[in-house]
Amino acid sequence: MQLVLSSEELDEVVVVRAVGEVDVSTAPSLRRHLDDLIQRGYRDLVVDLTEVDFLDSTGLGVLVGRLKLLRAQGGQLRLAGVRDRVRKVLLITGLDRVFEISELSH
Template sequence: MEFAVEHRVVQDLTVVKISGEIDVFTSPRLRESLLDIIDNGGLHLVVDLGEVTFLDSTGLGVLVGIYHRLRARDGSMCFMGVNERVRRVFHVTQLTKIFVLHKTFGDALAAHQASGSSRGTPSST
């Protein structure tokens, strides 16, 4: 599967769908895509990792950096559709302490609406 980043806006959330491997080769493209989304007004991101087949430390570094950039702008970032392989990476690195993982977009939307900014308590649902 080729690496790709697509996004769409639903209400005030920007849903970012990532496909393929997130690694040392694709991380710069991911960072650039996410920065473009933020620069164009996307402050509340729901990142769909359902089609991500691999995630390395370089990719995690990009996601953490984007998270901090969003927080500095009163934005938020959560994840949905995380497969078991990628979920393990989040658990092993203890990033589930800062990142919220949702099963579906409906879950992410409900959490965002309930909190007003989707900065809910991280969970591993």
């Protein structure tokens, strides 16, 4: 499966929309996309997972790593539009208590 990423700046927040699956083969592109935004100075990111059907441990690692990086720089990474299957993974891993999760991306 492929992963398609796009970004939209809304005020001070950048919404990253992901479509597809985030797994061992696609997680590196998510990491590069988020790293590029962080290197460009964005500190408030929302990852919209509305169109993500699958998220594995590699994808979780990317999200947690970028969350830690942003928090160390006074920023934040939030998740939005988390579907049931992905929400279950977050609950099982306890990451639902680590990430701020909202229903809407803006």
